[in-house]
Amino acid sequence: MENTLTIALPKGKLFQPSVELLSKCGLNTEGLSDKARTLLFEDNENKVRYIICRPTDIPVYVEHGAADLGIVGKDSIIEAGKNLYELLDLKFGQCGFVLAAPRKLLSPDGKYAWKQGMRIATKFPTLAKDYLQKKGLQAEIIKLHGNVELAPQVGLAELIVDLVSTGQTLQENDLIALEKIVQASARLIVNRASYRLKAEKINNLLNLIKDNLQNIEKQE
């Protein structure tokens, strides 16, 4: 594995843009798919190996060095709180964390009255906790694994903290974003040891990716 770069790619909506970016950098991404049963792909010519896994697991693979590099959303990095290096903002996969409340709980002028003992449902308890601490607010955090928008409707929580890209889910569930907590996008992350031991290979790829991102920016 000493001369091979292992890159972890996330299943789901970041997968396609990640593959496109890598293929623009001259890597052979043929046959890469997040739908197939195969989760390991080898590109012997470029000495690159791909691992395809769940976005939330990517920081784990990279922190332990099972993958040298990974592409993953900032949201997963924050939530994992792992010890790894964040090299580059890849700009795609833009979305934001928001604190949202049901419309019916807002005052007529759109204000929300913060009360003690609030409950917040979220898939991102670490991020929600940090946010509350920064704001000096108190609330109980209820961790869910999906469809957080359901929680306020059935009385599980008063508020939610969730990831929003288009805002459609909020709208359909009559939820109003009260505050944007942080903006997230896809990031290139690297293992601490690989960053040193495979410095040359990683820097070459890093420069290729940077050039490509700049080209895209110019075109826009």
Added chain:
Amino acid sequence: MCIANGNNCTIPAGMRDWLPPEAGEKRLLINTLLDNIAQWGYQEISSPLLEYYQVFNKNEAGAGPDNLYKLIERDGSILVLRPEMTIPIARIIGGKMQGNQPWRLMYGEEVFRYELVQAGRQREFNQVGVELIGERGPEADSEVLALAISSLRRIGIEKFTISLGHMGVLNGLLESLSWEKSLLDELRTLILEKDFVGLHQLLEKAGLEETKKEELLKLLTRPLSVNDLKSIIPGLSGGIQAALQEIESIIALLDVYGYSQYIQIDLSTLRSLDYYTGMVFEIYTVGIGYPIGGGGRYDNLLRQYGKDYPATGFALGIERILLSLPPKLESKKHILLVGDATAGLAGGDLFNKAESLRREGKNVILELKQMTKGQALELAEKLGAELLLWQGR
């Protein structure tokens, strides 16, 4: 008998039992490292597992490290399991060390840190390390680095990289920016965590002028060669310049040892412990995602414990090194001697035989029981030992 659903058979999270042969391999590794370090003129020092909380909480207003195991003494004072060895040694030097500096000290001890379990880290681990106390300058720093390199080579690790940085670079940078403290703290954290994206964003937000921003990112976000250093030194401000020149001299000295090829200059190398003042380094090896060791110079720490001595040192993580060692060759086979001492056979002779073999360095199991040859062979098989002698009927 083990009761499955109580705490009778389990151990606390982050702890581990060491079974044979791993326990022996760990001991051998620690001893080999200490043997090598002793040959450089270092003497072993040891301190208690438990210390007063205040010893680790000398920082001004701060709450002290939050990853400590704390206990309450019967008199109500707070005790901690030591999270590292440098501070206990500083305490010893300040209070009771006899003789004169410089001291060359080494240790091989277990330390405890309350890490999050999901981080996959052990909470009890072993460290072998050195502290060179009372010597200033690149000579002492390069000695410590060379000793770390020589120790790793002694135990058969050849492929590793030491990334070398200097606290003076970061401090110089922070000084040159006339920012408010919260922003400086944020910058420090971003560099420590190597969050280059966040670093970009922060510099952008702080409205730093373009040339200054470029210069900062160039310094921090990529590894440098000695030649790079030479070319950038003249353009930098005093504190940073001095730090880089120190790195240059350390590497020049390591050339004398023939070890400079292991060094990679990386100015974003920072240690999470905040007592470092000069050069700092981390050691990385193939196949392990974390550093296997690290260290640096800490010239202001001992002052807090009563003696104002400069000092430099390193610690190696034994568990991580065990993971990166090549698989062991077959371990030394035991020798089995079997004879029935009570049946008037020559038990004394057997014991003498065993002792003489042991003096030769062999590991000998002496079984003074009556057995048939077949039983003895069976026993040898079970023990994985070689049956050398059987006396019986």
